[in-house]
Structure formats: structure tokens, C-alpha cells
Amino acid sequence: MSGKGGEEPRGHRAATIGIHAGSPEPVLGAPVVSPVVQSSTFIGGAGEPASELLYSRYGNNPNQVLVGEKMAALEGTEASLLLASGMSAIAMTIFAALPEGGHVVASRHLYGATRTLLEQELPRRGITTTLIDPESSEDWEAALTPQTGVLLLEVPANPTLRVFDLRVPAEIARDSEILLAVDGTFASPANIRFAELGVGAVVHSATKYLGGHSDLVGGVVSGSREFIERVQNLMKLYGPAPDPHMAWLLDRGLKTLQMRVAQHNHNAMELARWFLDREGVVEVHYPGLPDHPDHAVASEIMSGFGGMLAIVLEGGGVAADAFTSTLELALVAPSLGGVETLVSQPRHTSHIHFSEAMRVGIGIPDGFVRISVGLEDVEDLKEDFGRALDGLR
Ligand SMILES: Cc1ncc(COP(=O)(O)O)c(C=O)c1O
Structure with a gap:
């Protein structure tokens, strides 16, 4: 079992937890950095059943366990499990929460692949979804059915940076004994304390801020020990287990999470303000700006407004193509959360399978x-x- 968070013995703070939680007791001669245990399997007792079979697909390799413990301590949950990707973390979470015939109520404002999973893949497995605009408790309540077992949203949402108030579904989930699952990838635990706000399953694509260096693909789910055990049992069956080397890289990334995210927050706020006054920029989306539709909620639930922002350019898709193609420092690439600045147009990447009308409907116009x-x-x-904006004139 990975992760026994909530057990940080000395009540350390986040920056300290990111560096030390999960590490073995310091003993004379031990390496300061836990080594990569690049072994698929581990020797068990001969002639008697082992209490726990150690096998890297099971999620109990030392590197996997260390990251699980660190993440649980960072989230303030009983347990956390590292998986092979953010998408596998989302899929295994939904499978673990629902029986066949189960129902999800989900925000319409989701990463493209998550929406495709809900709308196209899960119905083939007997799981259906109602998509809503999660502005109020009525929106959530109207979509509930007796089969609803999961409420799902992203905070902040990719790519519109909407910050829907997750305390609203948290209350419904608590009253109705439904699991509230939140994809917190854009925030990371450094900007939102999800469990404290009533989230039952906190999911992250570890590929992004948690790893922080665009050099790994991984996912994490955090929640109660009982729920994480269910997710882990499914990971054993479906197989999206993390490689030990990825777990080691992720541990290294987590050691600087607080520092990195603080600077991401700072740089994004500064750039968002700067974009407001630029000719050719018709919209700036950043939750830290006072005129962002969710600024009040974001100010209440986020300790920093994050490193993600979005702009809309006058001149639509043509202008956006010209703008991105003349950047010299910022790189045009999907993904996010690394030390290097990346730009992307969702119509070419995460929301490529959406029609223009669908994109506009959730606030992603061309440009x-x-x-x-x-x-x-x-x-x-x-x-x-x-320079790239000047080139548009
Ligand atoms: C918000 C969000 N959730 C989940 C994912 C999927 O993560 P992964 O690529 O690690 O599977 C992404 C990927 O971009 C994302 O942006």
C-alpha cells in the first residue's frame, strides 16, 4: 500500500514535507538521496506465503511507496497512489468509485481526453455521464440520479482557467455519500488544499507541476486509505503502474514543488497584468485578475493563482498561428507545468476533437x-x- 500521509510526525510545513516525507529514517552511511530501485520484483520468503508480494506492477516498489507517502503528506490525506499517467489516475478513480451502470455528474469544463473518456469510452463499460456548467448547487443537484456515484470537476479548468467553487459539490457529495473527485493538475497541492475543502479523491497529472521538468509522465490519486486500496487493486489488474525511475524523478521534482510553484504564480501574475495593456490582445484569462469571473472564489480557495494563463488574440486563429510561430523563447508544445514556458492553442491540441461551436460554448474561441x-x-x-505581438500589426 502506498502512502501513509497525515502521519507527518512533527507537523512539518509543505516545503519541508516536499523534501523529507517518505524518506527512510536517516542512519549512518545511508545515501541522502534514496536510490532508484530498478527492479521489477523482490525476493519473498521460501516455503511460506509472504505477507505482501512485492512486485513493481502492484505499486509497492520502494520508489513508488516513497512518492505515495510524500504525496499523501502534501495533500493531507490518508493515502496516495502513483500511477503511470494522469489519464490512468482519472480512469482508475472512476472505475474504483462506480459499479456497472454507475453515473457521473461532471463539469463540462474538462481536459479534452477526460471528456472523451467520459463521453465515448465509459458508456461502452456501462458508465454514463451528465455534463453540466457547475456554477451553482442547482446545476449539480438537477443532474443527480439514484445511480450517481461520482461528481467530477477540474479546478482550475483546462484551458479556460475557470475556478468553479468546489465547496458546492463537496457539500452535495457529503450529504449524498457520493465521491467528489477533483482534477487539481493546474493548481497542484501547493496552491489548493483539496482535501481540506471536502474533496474525496484528489487527482493530478504528475506530468505537470508535480514533476515540474517536462521529463516524466505520471498520475497521482489521493484520498482515504480504503479508497486508495480499491484504486490500487484496479491498477494491479489493468496495469498502469509507474516505472521506478519515473517515481524517482517525481520525488526529485516534489522536493522543489513549493519553490517552483511560488515563482510560477509570481511570473504568471506579472505576465497576465502585462498582457492586459497590449494591443491585439482582446481577452486575458487569469484567476488572479480582479475582473476574472471567478476571482472571488479563487481568492478564497487558492493560496496562489497558478502558473497558467490564456489570452485571446484579435484576428482569431490566423493571428494565433502567426503569434505562436514567431515566438523565440516560449516553446510551442502541449503539456504544462514545467520550468520552460510552453504555449499551445487548444484547437490544435487538447480540444482538437471538439467542433468550433463546442469550443466556443466552453469559452475557447479561435485566437x-x-x-x-x-x-x-x-x-x-x-x-x-x-516581439510576437508587434509582428501581428
Ligand atoms: C488537467 C489535466 N488532467 C489530466 C491530464 C492528463 O495527464 P497525463 O498526460 O499525465 O495522462 C492533463 C494532460 O494534459 C491535463 O491537462
């Missing part, structure tokens, strides 16, 4: 450019974006 603000000097980023 929408998503920016994962990295850790470069923000003045260099302004110069790069400024």
Missing part, C-alpha cells in the same frame, strides 16, 4: 492561446511575447 508560464526571467518572456 485562444494557452500559456504555461515557466521560470525564465519574466522580463525576457515579456520581450519575447512583445
Whole structure:
């Protein structure tokens, strides 16, 4: 079983937990950095059944366990499990929560692949979904059926940066004994304390801020020990277990999570304000801006507004293509949360399978450019974006 968080012995704070939680007791001569245990299997007792079979697909390799313990401590949950990707973390969470015939009520504002999973893949397994605009408790309640076992949303949402108030579904989930699952990838545990807000299953694509260096693919689910055990049992069957080396890289990334995210928050806020005054930029989406539709909620539930922002360019898709193709420092690539600034147009990447009308319906018009603000000097980023905007005139 991975992760026994909530047991941080000395009540350490997040930056300390990110560095030390999960590490073995320090003993003379032990390495300061836990080594990669690149072994698929482990020797068991001969002639008698082992209490626990150690096998890396089961999620009990030492590197997997260390990251599970660290993540649980960071989230403040009983347990956490590391999986092979964010998508496998989402899929296994839904499978673990629902029987055949189960029903999900989900926000319409989700990462494209999550929506495709809900709308196209899960119905083949007898699981149906109602998509809603999660603005109020009536929106959630109207969609509930006796089969509803999961409420699902992303906070902040990819790529529109909407910050829906997760305390609303949290209350419904508590009253109705339904699992509230939240994809917190854009926030990371450094910006939102999900479990404290009533989230039952906190899911992250570890590929993004948790790893932080665009060099791994992974996912994490955190929640009660009983629920994480169910997810782990499904991981054993379906097989999306993490490689030990990925777990080791993720542990290294988590050691600097607080520091990195603080600087991502700072750079993104600075750039968002700067974009407001730029000619050719018709919209700036950043929860830290006072005129963002969810600024009040974001101010209450986020300790920082995150490293993701989006702009909409005058001139639509043509302008966005020209803008992104003339950037010299920011890289055009999908994914996010790494030290380098990445830009993408959701119509070409995460929301490529959506019609234009569907995209516009959730606030992604042509001309929408998503920016994962990295850790470069923000003045260099302004110069790069400024040059690309000048080129549009
Ligand atoms: C919000 C969000 N959730 C989940 C995922 C899927 O994560 P992964 O690529 O690690 O499977 C992504 C990927 O971009 C994402 O942006």
C-alpha cells in the first residue's frame, strides 16, 4: 500500500514535507538521496506465503511507496497512489468509485481526453455521464440520479482557467455519500488544499507541476486509505503502474514543488497584468485578475493563482498561428507545468476533437492561446511575447 500521509510526525510545513516525507529514517552511511530501485520484483520468503508480494506492477516498489507517502503528506490525506499517467489516475478513480451502470455528474469544463473518456469510452463499460456548467448547487443537484456515484470537476479548468467553487459539490457529495473527485493538475497541492475543502479523491497529472521538468509522465490519486486500496487493486489488474525511475524523478521534482510553484504564480501574475495593456490582445484569462469571473472564489480557495494563463488574440486563429510561430523563447508544445514556458492553442491540441461551436460554448474561441508560464526571467518572456505581438500589426 502506498502512502501513509497525515502521519507527518512533527507537523512539518509543505516545503519541508516536499523534501523529507517518505524518506527512510536517516542512519549512518545511508545515501541522502534514496536510490532508484530498478527492479521489477523482490525476493519473498521460501516455503511460506509472504505477507505482501512485492512486485513493481502492484505499486509497492520502494520508489513508488516513497512518492505515495510524500504525496499523501502534501495533500493531507490518508493515502496516495502513483500511477503511470494522469489519464490512468482519472480512469482508475472512476472505475474504483462506480459499479456497472454507475453515473457521473461532471463539469463540462474538462481536459479534452477526460471528456472523451467520459463521453465515448465509459458508456461502452456501462458508465454514463451528465455534463453540466457547475456554477451553482442547482446545476449539480438537477443532474443527480439514484445511480450517481461520482461528481467530477477540474479546478482550475483546462484551458479556460475557470475556478468553479468546489465547496458546492463537496457539500452535495457529503450529504449524498457520493465521491467528489477533483482534477487539481493546474493548481497542484501547493496552491489548493483539496482535501481540506471536502474533496474525496484528489487527482493530478504528475506530468505537470508535480514533476515540474517536462521529463516524466505520471498520475497521482489521493484520498482515504480504503479508497486508495480499491484504486490500487484496479491498477494491479489493468496495469498502469509507474516505472521506478519515473517515481524517482517525481520525488526529485516534489522536493522543489513549493519553490517552483511560488515563482510560477509570481511570473504568471506579472505576465497576465502585462498582457492586459497590449494591443491585439482582446481577452486575458487569469484567476488572479480582479475582473476574472471567478476571482472571488479563487481568492478564497487558492493560496496562489497558478502558473497558467490564456489570452485571446484579435484576428482569431490566423493571428494565433502567426503569434505562436514567431515566438523565440516560449516553446510551442502541449503539456504544462514545467520550468520552460510552453504555449499551445487548444484547437490544435487538447480540444482538437471538439467542433468550433463546442469550443466556443466552453469559452475557447479561435485566437485562444494557452500559456504555461515557466521560470525564465519574466522580463525576457515579456520581450519575447512583445516581439510576437508587434509582428501581428
Ligand atoms: C488537467 C489535466 N488532467 C489530466 C491530464 C492528463 O495527464 P497525463 O498526460 O499525465 O495522462 C492533463 C494532460 O494534459 C491535463 O491537462
